[in-house]
Amino acid sequence: MNSPKHREPPTEIRSRSRFGAQASVAVLAILLAGCSFSDLKPQSKMLPPGDVSESLANSGITLSPAAWPAENWWTSFNDTQLDTLVEEALAGSPTLRSAAARVRQAGALEDIEGASLLPHVDAAMSTIRERFSANGTTPAPAKGTWQNVHQTTLNVGYELDFWGKIRSAVEAAVGRRHALEVDERAAALMLSASIVQTYIALQETHEQLDVAQALLDQQQQIVKLTEQRFAAELGTQIDIKQSQASLPASRANIAALKEEIELNQNKLASLLGKGPDRGRLIARPHMQASNTVALPSHIPAELVGHRPDVVAQRWRVEASGHEIDVAKARFYPNVNLTSFIGLQSLAFDTFNDHSSRILGFSPAISLPIFEGGRLRGNLEAQDAAYDVAVENYNQTVIDALRDIADQLSSLRWLKERLAQQNEAVDTAQAAADLVNKRYAAGLATYLQVLATENATLTQKRQLVALQSRALSLQANLSRALGGGYRPEIPATAEATPTVADKS
Structure with a gap:
């Protein structure tokens, strides 16, 4: 005789059926959530720096794999006062202190995001004076009476980060920091570069002042010579007046140059974060341009690791990618676990009794079903923000390469310009010396002296400007190459794939 088959109780069968139905609904909801945004993706791609172009390689500058600037690149100008000024500015600039404060603020926001990965625990205590309904669920003798309800609880809550929403938010905060x-x-880098450039301008003004002072001395010698010629009846009163007429203009030019020196000193003091009195203590610069300039042999390929502005934009792309992951995870269910334990009593004298304890546990799942397109709109906005970050990065890379190319183009032609300008100064000075001798011998007119004098002044001013430009280009090249920066860069700037991406 066959034994009867074992049959599960109907309640267990119904329980399993309900669980299976609920699980099926949950899986279906997740699949539908993934399909609801599968058509939304960023459109921009990061621009990979290419190989060194011929225009860079053929710049006429020595190529070296180790030619990136040193971190204290300004010391290459061999001016100890400049070294002191830059170090003073980096230590006390309000601009840098403000930037440091923004970093601390970003670190605090990162901590706030990171706190969501951990359970939160809080305690509450209350005493409520309450009248209970006579027709409600409150049993006698409390129903229909006023009572004091004393309650204290310890509450624990935790969000299960199944879809990586919280982790992605933390990574985005890390990228922003x-x-x-x-x-x-x-x-x-920009502060040190501004100090160096202003210091170069201060040195140029001092050198222009030397030229102007030498011209004034020469003009005063010509006035004396003209007076001697007049006494020897070799000249006229007109010659004396013409020679004297140039003196006020030269003195005015000297006054303007002294004004410019003080303005540059004021600017340097401001860059140091100090008042104008600090600027008056800055002595005449004595910078020296380097005779040789070396260039890294692989600029575009290594630029991402040396230019802070490029690295910063790359981190912003990284952060935007994680923000996309956060937006995608919002399409999926939120799973929260909450629980509490505590004491509750109508009478204070029984508050600490074991029978007054209360305990609760509440798992909660919420799934967005209809939200009017808000989640899709949020994801589209994050995709667009990622595209903006990528294009900003691309433009920063392009601008950085153009910046370097500009310095190289100028450096390539500066050597020839300096050689030609030195020759022009020598020629103008020789012509002026010859005319001055002829004027002293009565064989040249004052107009000839004035013409050669102006020509010499013009050529000397241009030579001083070119020598200052050599210093400026040296500083600009160091800045354009990142100023010795060696950053930590993200391994990838693409949005990190999560469960949301795989759906």
């Missing part, structure tokens, strides 16, 4: 850290380094 890194970007601001690099911005701080970029600000330091």
